[in-house]
Each structure stands twice: as structure tokens, then as C-alpha cells.
Amino acid sequence: MNDLSYPIGEFKQPDQIDEQHITQWIDEIEALPSLMESAVRGLNDSQLDTPYRPDGWTVRQVIHHVPDSHIGSYCRFHWALTEDNPTIKAYDEKAFASLGYHEHLAIDTSLALLKALHARWVVLLRNMTKEDLEKTFVHPETKEINILKVVIGMYAWHGKHHLEHILALKRRMNW
Numbered sequence: 001m002n003d004l005s006y007p008i009g010e011f012k013q014p015d016q017i018d019e020q021h022i023t024q025w026i027d028e029i030e031a032l033p034s035l036m037e038s039a040v041r042g043l044n045d046s047q048l049d050t051p052y053r054p055d056g057w058t059v060r061q062v063i064h065h066v067p068d069s070h071i072g073s074y075c076r077f078h079w080a081l082t083e084d085n086p087t088i089k090a091y092d093e094k095a096f097a098s099l100g101y102h103e104h105l106a107i108d109t110s111l112a113l114l115k116a117l118h119a120r121w122v123v124l125l126r127n128m129t130k131e132d133l134e135k136t137f138v139h140p141e142t143k144e145i146n147i148l149k150v151v152i153g154m155y156a157w158h159g160k161h162h163l164e165h166i167l168a169l170k171r172r173m174n175w
Contacts, residue, residue: 004053007164011157017149022133025156030122032159033115036063039166040107047175048107052165059169061097062162063107067114068096073155074121080137080148081128087138125152 014021040048040063048060057065072091079086133149169175 004056004168006161007168008157008161011154011161013150013153017153022149022152025152026122026125028156029118029125029152029159032066032163033111033118035163036066036114036159036166037111039163039170040111043175047173050169050173052169056165057097059166060107061102062165064102064105064110065093065097066159066162067110067117069093069158070114070117070121070155073151074117074124076137076146076151077121077124077148080135080146081132085136085138085145087140090139090141 040059043059048063049058051058052062072089076088079088128148133147133152135148136145137148138145
């Protein structure tokens with residue numbers, strides 16, 4: 001089950017994060033919308049409504065989840081860049097994914113949102129200074145201090161993680 005839940009493994013933070021890591025992660029964030037769009041191109045409603053694993057989200061829910069999650073991160077970056085170590089707002093991703101509109105919303109809407117969001121986010125990320133990369137925010141539930149340069153890597157991983165959920169399902173189902 002772990003391979004189905006974490007097909008690329010869990011996020012592993014490098015001991016030292018250098019400029020090459022940051023550049024690679026931003027490139028991955030930039031590429032994600034096109035890769036997600038390609039991954040679901042041609043899937044029918046039955047395929048979109050197939051869970052990527054037992055008791056997992058459907059492909060449709062994954063597509064709607066990614067921009068929901070990344071909007072939150074985009075806002076967290078803004079708060080961290082404009083406030084001193086702010087405590088951010090947490091959210092219940094399972095509750096978000098179960099909202100009824102996800103079942104009725106075309107995936108094209110969420111794919112367009114992801115494309116626009118990432119276009120803006122990537123410009124912000126590419127223009128951050130070394131000092132900006134060290135800025136932080138606090139998660140209210142874990143009380144963990146999150147450093148923005150690490151969060152870039154976490155969200156690059158997050159996008160690839162969910163992309164691979166879809167791609168692995170397609171391979172297993174021979175779609």
C-alpha cells in the first residue's frame with residue numbers, strides 16, 4: 001500500500017539546500033500544470049472517478065486537490081514574505097476534497113487554475129532573494145517553523161507525488 005500511497009517516496013529534505021536545489025524545484029513547480037494536463041488528457045468520466053488506490057481519492061479529486069493545496073502554499077509564501085514568522089492557517093485537506101462541488105466541477109477549471117497559479121508563483125519564487133528564502137512561517141497545529149526554501153522543495157515534491165498517483169494508476173489500468 002505504501003507504494004500506492006507514496007509512489008515516489010516521502011519528501012526527503014537535503015542536508016544542505018543550495019541554489020541548484022532551488023532552481024530544480026522551481027522548474028518542477030513550473031512544469032507541473034502541463035504534466036498534470038497531459039496525464040489526464042483523454043480520460044473519460046469513469047476513469048476520472050477511479051480512485052488511484054483502495055480508499056484513496058479519485059483522479060478527479062486529485063486534480064482538484066492540487067490547486068487547493070498550492071493556493072494555500074502561495075498564500076503562505078506571501079504571509080512569510082510580508083510578516084515576521086506568521087502563524088498560517090491550516091486546513092483539512094480531506095474535508096476540502098469531499099466538498100460536493102468537486103464531483104460537479106470540470107477538471108479543466110482546476111487545471112486552468114493550477115496553470116495560472118503556478119505562473120504567478122514561479123515568478124514570485126524566481127525573484128526571491130537569499131534572505132527571502134530563509135524567511136519562515138509557523139504551522140498552527142504542529143508548531144513547526146517552516147523555512148521557505150524547504151517549502152519550495154516540499155511543494156515540488158507534492159506536485160510530483162500526485163502526478164505519479166495518476167500516472168501509476170494509468171499504467172496499472174492500461175489506460
